[in-house]
Every structure is written in structure tokens, then in C-alpha cells.
Amino acid sequence: MTQLPTDKKEAETKDRNRLALRRMFLGRIVRSLSVSFWVMVIAFLMIRLSPGDPVRIALGAEATEAAVTEMRHKLGLDTSIFSQFYHYFTGIFHGDLGMSFFSGLSVTNVVGTHLPVTLMIIGLSIGLGIILAIPIALFVALSKHQLATYLFRAFTSVSLALPGFFLALVGLLFFGTTLNWAPAAGYTGAFPGNLHFLWLPAVVNCGSLVPVLSRVLHSSLMDTLDEEFVETGVIRGVRKIRFYWSYMLRPSLAPTVVLLSYMVGVMIGGTVIMETIFSLPGIGRELITAVDSRDYPVVQGVVMIFGLIVVFFSFIGDLLGYLLDRRVTLS
Amino acid sequence: MSNAKTKKKRQIREGSFGLYAGFGMMGLLILAGLIVPLISKYDPNQPGLVPMSPPDGKTFFGTDLLGRDVFTRVFDAVFIDLGTALVGVSIPLIVGTIIGTLLGISKNKKINTLVGSIIDGINAFPFLIFVIALIAFIGPGVKSIILALSLVNWARYARIARTRAVVVNQQGYVEAARILGFSKVRILFKHIIPNVSSETRAYALSDFIIVIIAVAALSFLGMGSPPPQAEWGAMIRDGAQILTLAWWPTIFPGLALCWAGVSVAFIAEGLQRRLREVNTK
Numbered sequence: 001m002t003q004l005p006t007d008k009k010e011a012e013t014k015d016r017n018r019l020a021l022r023r024m025f026l027g028r029i030v031r032s033l034s035v036s037f038w039v040m041v042i043a044f045l046m047i048r049l050s051p052g053d054p055v056r057i058a059l060g061a062e063a064t065e066a067a068v069t070e071m072r073h074k075l076g077l078d079t080s081i082f083s084q085f086y087h088y089f090t091g092i093f094h095g096d097l098g099m100s101f102f103s104g105l106s107v108t109n110v111v112g113t114h115l116p117v118t119l120m121i122i123g124l125s126i127g128l129g130i131i132l133a134i135p136i137a138l139f140v141a142l143s144k145h146q147l148a149t150y151l152f153r154a155f156t157s158v159s160l161a162l163p164g165f166f167l168a169l170v171g172l173l174f175f176g177t178t179l180n181w182a183p184a185a186g187y188t189g190a191f192p193g194n195l196h197f198l199w200l201p202a203v204v205n206c207g208s209l210v211p212v213l214s215r216v217l218h219s220s221l222m223d224t225l226d227e228e229f230v231e232t233g234v235i236r237g238v239r240k241i242r243f244y245w246s247y248m249l250r251p252s253l254a255p256t257v258v259l260l261s262y263m264v265g266v267m268i269g270g271t272v273i274m275e276t277i278f279s280l281p282g283i284g285r286e287l288i289t290a291v292d293s294r295d296y297p298v299v300q301g302v303v304m305i306f307g308l309i310v311v312f313f314s315f316i317g318d319l320l321g322y323l324l325d326r327r328v329t330l331s
Numbered sequence: 332m333s334n335a336k337t338k339k340k341r342q343i344r345e346g347s348f349g350l351y352a353g354f355g356m357m358g359l360l361i362l363a364g365l366i367v368p369l370i371s372k373y374d375p376n377q378p379g380l381v382p383m384s385p386p387d388g389k390t391f392f393g394t395d396l397l398g399r400d401v402f403t404r405v406f407d408a409v410f411i412d413l414g415t416a417l418v419g420v421s422i423p424l425i426v427g428t429i430i431g432t433l434l435g436i437s438k439n440k441k442i443n444t445l446v447g448s449i450i451d452g453i454n455a456f457p458f459l460i461f462v463i464a465l466i467a468f469i470g471p472g473v474k475s476i477i478l479a480l481s482l483v484n485w486a487r488y489a490r491i492a493r494t495r496a497v498v499v500n501q502q503g504y505v506e507a508a509r510i511l512g513f514s515k516v517r518i519l520f521k522h523i524i525p526n527v528s529s530e531t532r533a534y535a536l537s538d539f540i541i542v543i544i545a546v547a548a549l550s551f552l553g554m555g556s557p558p559p560q561a562e563w564g565a566m567i568r569d570g571a572q573i574l575t576l577a578w579w580p581t582i583f584p585g586l587a588l589c590w591a592g593v594s595v596a597f598i599a600e601g602l603q604r605r606l607r608e609v610n611t612k
Contacts, residue, residue, distance in 0.1 A: 038452025269459030
């Protein structure tokens with residue numbers, strides 16, 4: 001049997017697509033690795049910003065000369081900067097991020113204990129954000145009234161300009177004391193029970209997440225609505241749910257997904273403040289405590305981990321965005 | 332045809348409405364920041380009134396835990412809050428635009444890759460976390476906040492400027508200036524940077540909102556100026572400890588902060604709309 005020429009052509013495009021995917025995948029990995037490397041370098045160099053001797057500042061004015069020298073030696077600060085970086089760099093791959101100045105715990109230990117709570121809050125915020133943003137964007141995009149778009153723009157830009165930590169306090173005042181729905185302290189870790197403590201922080205995070213997500217989704221929905229296939233869907237009388245998903249959302253999701261991965265970094269910043277306000281035992285509260293007590297290794301380690309998390313998520317986001325919409329051109 | 336014209340007109344008016352509202356709100360806040368501390372009977376930092384007394388005819392916003400007038404303190408803080416944010420946006424805007432432009436037009440590949448990697452590295456960190464960490468090393472205070480904001484944010488501006496500079500550098504008018512034999516410095520400052528900075532300045536305006544909030548958030552976390560100084564974030568921090576007993580020392584500075592943020596948001600939105608109108612004309 002001879003193959004039809006169209007089949008051959010199709011196979012060729014398929015091959016080219018696969019090649020493009022592989023190339024983009026490899027390129028992204030290389031880029032992410034190089035950014036990760038620089039994240040480590042910057043986190044490593046940060047300690048050099050402190051005016052004066054970090055060890056002396058951390059140990060306090062009354063520390064003896066011998067104690068300072070011993071601490072310096074323990075931290076390897078008495079060697080050259082390159083050998084320090086080598087130690088630090090190889091340590092990371094062994095899961096060694098240094099020791100806390102004060103608690104005697106390893107930084108890996110601190111991160112391992114407290115990171116899950118933070119990730120849980122971020123996950124909850126993102127989940128809630130998606131659930132809220134999709135219907136809002138769909139409603140505004142499909143609404144015939146000019147007023148809906150206008151109000152949508154006004155509300156989203158006001159919501160973005162409100163400080164999360166203040167909203168959290170207002171929420172705490174209202175739900176915590178007046179209604180007694182949200183506790184301000186006494187976090188317990190078990191899964192369904194801890195939602196009682198986490199719902200308000202997640203809602204406050206959504207105050208900045210939902211406007212951003214719904215705006216981007218709205219504008220890509222408007223672009224999709226101009227496409228001819230949407231009209232085909234209407235004419236063919238596709239069932240409502242299938243129409244919303246396959247004809248409108250699916251082709252519009254790519255920019256939102258890429259943005260979502262970027263928003264992880266913003267969420268981390270917001271979550272740190274939420275943890276302080278609601279006294280949740282997350283990594284953010286640990287960071288603030290470490291900043292107050294000048295526990296440099298903990299600050300350094302936490303910041304680096306957050307940097308790597310952001311790099312990882314933007315890699316995943318780019319990949320998903322590409323898979324959802326092959327037309328995305330990668331810079 | 333005429334329909335499209337009126338539609339365009341209406342859109343301009345809509346954009347202008349936001350613009351006027353934003354400038355009006357900001358103007359009122361600045362005016363109050365100028366006048367209230369001058370004419371107020373109370374010293375913003377001097378305790379002496381009945382502590383935690385609710386708002387009434389004499390103290391409009393009540394008094395805080397130490398017996399200071401919240402009304403006077405809220406408006407005494409206007410300039411330190413807005414000023415810190417303004418400087419904290421301007422320095423990275425200028426530095427980032429210049430560095431980014433130079434990278435965009437330079438032909439040295441090694442420096443380009445190196446600085447480009449550093450920029451990507453800095454941008455990878457979550458903004459607020461990085462600023463907090465830098466303040467941990469530099470030490471607290473307004474100057475540290477500005478320094479930390481500058482060290483973090485220049486990279487975002489540089490990234491925008493670099494992309495834009497590559498495009499601008501290939502434009503006809505730059506080429507023409509080169510053929511006319513203008514000096515490199517003159518071409519850079521008169522032809523390239525103005526066209527690059529239109530983009531970075533637009534970003535700076537939306538960044539201003541984030542930075543106003545970030546400055547207050549940092550003071551809220553105890554990294555701002557030392558105690559007696561009235562500052563919204565620090566006032567909210569002090570108020571939060573007695574939130575269940577007295578809401579006014581927390582809510583009023585918070586509302587002032589929201590007011591500032593929303594006014595800048597309106598200005599930014601209005602300008603963006605107007606810019607879009609001008610571009611599509």
C-alpha cells in the first residue's frame with residue numbers, strides 16, 4: 001500500500017513538533033539550572049552586605065574574642081571566599097544548608113519542619129483563587145453590558161491596591177472576635193482540622209491573586225471570543241459545559257497558567273506576613289524571627305529555598321503554558 | 332464613523348475620570364499631611380492624652396495605647412510613607428533603566444551574559460522575601476528599606492529596559508543620529524534613553540503601589556524607622572496588639588494606607604488608558 005502524501009506531511013509536522021518540544025524543554029532546563037546557580041551565588045553573597053562582622057553582631061557585644069573566633073571557625077568564615085563558596089555549594093547537594101546560630105538545629109531541619117505549612121497556605125490560596133477567578137472572568141467576558149467590564153476593572157485595581165496585612169487584621173477583627181470563626185493562634189497540624197486556621201489567610205491572599213488572574217484570563221477570553229471556532233461552537237449548538245471548557249477556557253488558559261507560576265513568588269511574600277499575623281508555624285514566621293535575632297544562616301537558607309521554589313514553578317508554568325498552547329513563542 | 336468617534340471620546344473621558352479621581356485623592360492626602368501636623372493641638376509623638384479613648388469630637392480618630400492622638404499621627408506619617416516609597420521607586424527606576432539600556436545596546440557578549448544572569452538571579456527571588464532578607468543583613472530603618480528596595484528592584488527595570496533598548500537601538504531615528512555624527516553619549520541620552528524610559532516609567536507607576544504597601548508592610552514587621560516616629564505600618568503593628576480592645580489605632584492608619592494605594596492605582600489606570608488612546612489614534 002502506498003502512503004497518501006497528506007499522511008507523510010502530517011508525520012513530518014509531528015516530527016518537527018516533537019523536535020521543537022524537545023529543544024524547548026532542554027533549553028528551559030539549562031536556563032533554570034543557570035538561574036538556580038545564580039540564586040545560590042546571590043544568597044551566598046548576601047551575608048557580605050552586613051556592615052561589620054556578622055558573627056560579632058550575631059553573638060552580641062559582650063561575646064569574648066575566643067567565642068567569636070571559634071564561631072568563625074565553625075562557620076568556615078576564616079577561609080577564603082572561594083573555598084567558602086565551594087563548601088556552601090557542595091553542601092547544598094548534600095542537603096546541608098548550615099546550622100542556626102542559636103537553636104543549634106540545622107537549617108535543613110528548620111525548613112523541613114516549617115515549609116509544609118507555608119506550601120499548604122499557598123496551595124490553598126491558589127486553589128481558591130482559581131475557583132473564584134474562572135467564573136468571574138467568564139461572567140465578565142460573556143456579559144453584554146459595558147458596565148460589567150467597567151466595574152470589573154475598577155474593583156480589580158482597587159483590590160490590588162489594598163495592603164494584605166491590613167485586610168488580614170480587619171478579617172481577624174471581624175471573623176476572629178465578632179463572629180469567632182477564625183482563631184488567631186493555637187494552630188494544630190492535622191489536615192481537615194487545620195483548615196479552620198488557614199481559610200482566612202488564604203482568602204486574604206486571594207485579595208491580590210484573584211484580580212490578577214481574572215484580569216489576564218478575561219483579556220485572553222476576549223481574544224478567544226474573536227476566533228472563528230467559537231462561532232462554530234455556537235452554530236453547532238455545543239452543550240453549555242463543553243462550550244465553556246473546550247471552546248472558551250481551554251484555548252485561553254495558557255497565559256493564566258504562566259502567570260500563576262509567577263504569582264507563586266508573590267504569594268510567598270504575602271504568606272510570610274499572614275503567618276506572622278495569624279501565628280502559623282510556617283517558614284515565613286521562622287524567617288521573621290531569624291531576621292529579628294540576626295540568625296544569618298537561617299535567613300540565607302530560607303531565602304535560597306524560596307528562590308529555588310520560584311525557579312522551579314516558573315519552569316513548570318512555562319512548560320504547561322507551552323503544552324496548553326503550542327503557539328506560545330518562547331523567548 | 333461618528334459612532335466610533337463618540338465611543339473613543341467616551342473612553343478618553345472614562346480614563347480621565349480615574350485620573351482626576353486619583354490625583355484628587357492623592358492631593359487631599361498630601362494637603363492633609365501638610366496642614367494637619369501644623370494646626371493640630373496635639374504633638375504626634377508626645378503621649379499625654381487618655382490612652383485608648385475612642386474617637387470623639389476632640390480626638391477624631393481616638394488615641395492609641397500610649398495616649399497619642401491617632402488623627403495627628405496618621406497625617407504626620409504621610410510624608411515619611413509616601414517619600415520612602417517615592418525614593419524607593421525612583422532609584423531603581425533610574426539605575427535599572429541606565430544599566431538595562433547599556434546592556435541592550437552593548438555588543439560585548441560576555442558582560443551581557445554575566446549581568447543578564449545576575450538580573451535573572453535577582454528576579455527569581457520573591458520580592459518581599461528578598462527585601463526582608465537584605466534588611467536582616469543591612470539592619471532596620473528607612474535608609475535600609477530604600478537600599479534594599481533599590482538592590483532588589485533595579486533588576487526588574489533593567490530587564491524591561493534591555494528588551495526595549497534592543498528594539499529602540501535599531502530604529503531609524505537612532506540610525507539617522509548616528510549618520511549625522513552625533514556623539515555616542517548624546518545619542519544615548521537624547522535618543523535612546525527617553526524612548527526606553529517611557530516603558531520603565533509606566534512600570535514604575537504600577538510598582539509604586541506595590542512599594543507603598545511593601546514599605547508599610549516592612550514597618551509592620553518591625554523593620555522600619557525606630558518607635559516614636561509616626562508611620563502607618565508601625566502604627567498598625569502597635570494597634571494590632573490591642574486590636575480586640577480598641578480598633579481605631581489600627582483601622583485609621585490602615586485606611587490611610589488604602590487611600591494612598593487606591594489613589595495611585597486610579598492614576599496608573601487612567602494614564603494607561605490615555606496612553607492606549609494616544610497610541611491607537
